Amino acid sequence: MSTPPRIPVAVLGATGLVGQRILLRLARHPWFRVAEVAASERSVGRRLSEQVPAEVGEALGHEVAGLRLQPMDAGFLSPLVLSALPSGPARQVEPRLVEAGHRVVSNASAFRADPAIPLVIPEVNPDHLALVGHGDGGIVTNPNCAVAPMALALAPLHRVFGVEGVVATTFQAVSGAGRGGPSVLDLSDNLFPLIQGEEEKVEREAQKLLGTVEGGAVTSAPFPVSATTTRVPVLHGHLVDLSVALKGRPPLAEVADTLASFAPGPALPTLPPSPLHLTDDPMRPQPRLDRDRGGGMTVTVGRLRPCAVHDVRFMVLAHNLERGAAGAAVANAELCAAQGRIPGVEPIREGAA
Amino acid sequence: MSTPPRIPVAVLGATGLVGQRILLRLARHPWFRVAEVAASERSVGRRLSEQVPAEVGEALGHEVAGLRLQPMDAGFLSPLVLSALPSGPARQVEPRLVEAGHRVVSNASAFRADPAIPLVIPEVNPDHLALVGHGDGGIVTNPNCAVAPMALALAPLHRVFGVEGVVATTFQAVSGAGRGGPSVLDLSDNLFPLIQGEEEKVEREAQKLLGTVEGGAVTSAPFPVSATTTRVPVLHGHLVDLSVALKGRPPLAEVADTLASFAPGPALPTLPPSPLHLTDDPMRPQPRLDRDRGGGMTVTVGRLRPCAVHDVRFMVLAHNLERGAAGAAVANAELCAAQGRIPGVEPIREGAA
């Protein structure tokens, strides 16, 4: 029985931190192959290998590393486009790709808040993908890098008990700011009490992920989220401290069971065996020690305990560039492929990995 | 008119991080002079200058730096003892000093929770000092280093509106762990999600500070506090993120006015002109930039905004070794002196500084 040919993919923003990790994930992917790469104007025409660190080039292999960077507005041949663009360029480029009939899987925040555009984590709300069709263009987004681990832990709690309110404080790593992140001069022996523009995202994306699709749009779950987002001198790994009010004040043991038994999502190559890893070591999660669990896709949940003000308090941690960005986008692309939502491509049968 | 002679003070735990800062504050103090120093067994008999960094020895001056370290259980001659002991030794040593008739001003946590022993910040609850007498021994404590800035900001809010609940997340600096703090190998590119034994203190000390004295004991204020305490790779300066429920849901502007107009405390040499510095720069407070304001005694309050879950959200920051320890203890000693609560010593008239 022959293997079907791998689906050609165009990667936009290929030379950034997230773009590189998407490429690395695709380099040995069972379903996809990198066919086209695009970057900002100053890189156009150069080979990918010249614009990424030597180690990344080697890991990509000759064929991919030798691809020449195209402009963002090129007419791509691949039916599937993975976009690691910043929000500004994404707002310009992605709608045109939709018009041209591409399935666009985007890590950008540009269209995440639009109720008609799905915001998806495969283990949380794969049904939201129904907002895009099978044969026509459309955007699929993944959440903000701090929201991803938070929503994964809130999902089973919301299903089983109902979430009534969340107070969140994030400890975010510098790689979340991309290559032009905070300088040593500013952030050494220090931390920043705010990441500009981040709190709005953290305060609304989880509700959309846990919302319901009706009449071609998402109705967000109604609970309030209050967020403080900070930047700490850590390379990778976003940690979020949560205080959560639950309906019916369930006992702590039930909350723990609910988190521990959160079902794995659909069988996709990028998803870890279990989305949540619950630890009872009170000194975990720690960013450096826990960020790479499950290839950066497993969310470590720790410090679960009663909260004197709400019901429960706990922390979540995941790799911001994987579960929070590159891995999230690739997983969403896989979900599209599995559901037959890549224009012109047959659905991939489960277990094809 | 002649200056009265300065009050002799014994400093316990003189060689630790907090002890050194107490000594530095006393070295040029208008009311006090360091007469005796004590440390743990292995230092006894050595001169102070041999047991502290060269810079500290120079700043202390020949007379103080030349003092020989006594054992903890020495019979001290000074009526006033400042204790920078860890909790374990404090629990043994301090009661004996009380029996011997000393006024003990302690930074230790050993007796802070005892309702009969005052826990004091001069600007917050100077009246609690009535729990100790004028001519006899007794312990006066200052709060945990993360609680100090928190309580100073909650104090005016509780007086004016009434605090109903607090969700706190701390970002604590390594100097809070003393000399034997976290190693680079453990904490670099990382943070710890818990400081063992710290959350209990943060969850109960603010309520005692904002409580009332009745019948020889403090009745703590009844609001719940939920705390997560973390260690971050910062040298000095504890930052606390707060979500606060207030009675009557006051408008944000009234909350801001209340914080901004928090009255200075009694006129004591160590207190800054104003206990709170309110900033509307959204990128402040930052530990490295704000920790030394007011000699480490001014609390910087920032990021004040409405909270989607409770009423207001804001951050506080102060130097953990000053407002959170050494400066706090010296200020309490000054308050004792001003109220005539140092056995055998006349009250110091206001303005004597």
Add this chain to the structure above:
Amino acid sequence: MSTPPRIPVAVLGATGLVGQRILLRLARHPWFRVAEVAASERSVGRRLSEQVPAEVGEALGHEVAGLRLQPMDAGFLSPLVLSALPSGPARQVEPRLVEAGHRVVSNASAFRADPAIPLVIPEVNPDHLALVGHGDGGIVTNPNCAVAPMALALAPLHRVFGVEGVVATTFQAVSGAGRGGPSVLDLSDNLFPLIQGEEEKVEREAQKLLGTVEGGAVTSAPFPVSATTTRVPVLHGHLVDLSVALKGRPPLAEVADTLASFAPGPALPTLPPSPLHLTDDPMRPQPRLDRDRGGGMTVTVGRLRPCAVHDVRFMVLAHNLERGAAGAAVANAELCAAQGRIPGVEPIREGAA
């Protein structure tokens, strides 16, 4: 054709940073298996899994992780002992193991300077192993963690040209100090200008490695080495800046060729394909980017250029816990096995891996 049974090994100092890495290297080793583990008194009797981080325990597998820690002076059954002891205990323990007939491969500095005891890097001086016999006990040592990369680069230069003098400045990572390394409070925003006791080792070990065996003892190469050893806030990876005087003032291109063509050592499972990786990127080597090359066993050589005072100047970098400790010891054990110098064990044929 059947695989011969793996050689049982006892690991001493199994719970330290180096000991753990030795265990991890042996856990899937083609020639060796961990049969016995020993540690300091306070761990004796406990299972290895209780005394190492959870991740390490999992990686070791149930059988090894379940071993109980024996005392250092146990009568070990394994013919081969790998010692990751500190110098003090090593000085006591290792001679007794020799008397009991064990081949002791030691990472300790205790006996490195003894001319009758071989100090070996397989690619540099495998012939020095002749100082120990085939069937009787004896110690084999590997060099100091900063010397290892330095000696590997000096070796081909000394063979081809002759080294006349070396001025070295090291930048050493904190893991070199083991678990009880520098605190954040001391080393953050800082560096230490000296590692106590280190310069003596760096100033004499390279010459022994490049020396000759005559009459049962090593005669060190005669060139002088001047070393400054510093500690920098880096987790892993020792970098050494070198200014080297060579006989005959060879042109830079010849020096580069000599380094680039340094022959791989004997075919041992732990050795990388090539011991030196020469880079012409002027911004390399960097500790975080280059320390893991070749499983931490490849030395990255960079910044090669003429020196205004001596002949050439360049930098070397390797992982201090691998090429500088655990990997070095395991490679030496492999060399012993290949040369038939493990008492009672047949030589392992080349290619057995």
Add this chain to the structure above:
Amino acid sequence: MSTPPRIPVAVLGATGLVGQRILLRLARHPWFRVAEVAASERSVGRRLSEQVPAEVGEALGHEVAGLRLQPMDAGFLSPLVLSALPSGPARQVEPRLVEAGHRVVSNASAFRADPAIPLVIPEVNPDHLALVGHGDGGIVTNPNCAVAPMALALAPLHRVFGVEGVVATTFQAVSGAGRGGPSVLDLSDNLFPLIQGEEEKVEREAQKLLGTVEGGAVTSAPFPVSATTTRVPVLHGHLVDLSVALKGRPPLAEVADTLASFAPGPALPTLPPSPLHLTDDPMRPQPRLDRDRGGGMTVTVGRLRPCAVHDVRFMVLAHNLERGAAGAAVANAELCAAQGRIPGVEPIREGAA
């Protein structure tokens, strides 16, 4: 007896890290006052207070903080111009200021190598100032931030013994790269093996400082310097490790005496009582502990010992933004004022501070 009016000064590049520190030094200067400030185009027309951190603005006082930023090519009224420009703009701007008759004291590297333009450290070569006149324009430069401490220690050794060669390795702090310095993502848990363009400066500036003025130009001292310049994750404070060959192989004690007795320079307000502080604590100098000695102007010299290859080995450290930049420039301006080399201004008598 009346105080003479303070000399008006124009500060160029006023908003950068070095410019701000020049302003802070001038804000309470006994001889100078800030009369004009200039910056790059995007700041022109704004008040200084808007372009510097709030703390700096407060420290400067209302008058200076309220000055409006002028363009670089403004016609300045002040006879003295302090330039904190980067090398590129300095090359354009400074010659025009000379033509317009200004005394330009420049921190830029643009003209440092020109034998006709003095490169000066007041304690080292105040006589080189004779290269500029008294009543006409001309540039006076201060050395590279790593060279400054190095040259101050080499100066007495060269005078007394004669330096024959220097092998230098620098450990340079991030503030040396200005505001746009290395990111946490690049430099955390890491170091850079090169600072581009820096080694050339370190390899030639000390010789010019220790050279002699003949026929309107400096003849550099003839000894070779070999330099490796690295960037380490330290905020402030450049440390340099030196191996030095001296004529006549003097005993170490004589070298120590020579360093310890290095005479203070001319009596200028910015100079510390003694330029060198010699320590015999083997763990010093350390950047964080020693950089602020003497207001950042005192060079800490430590780890003095024999060198196995050359004669002596030692380390020097000073604050790169003070002894290496702002303080150096202000001291040179004072030297000009003391020698009557500010056009149209009477020499300031010694002791006028």
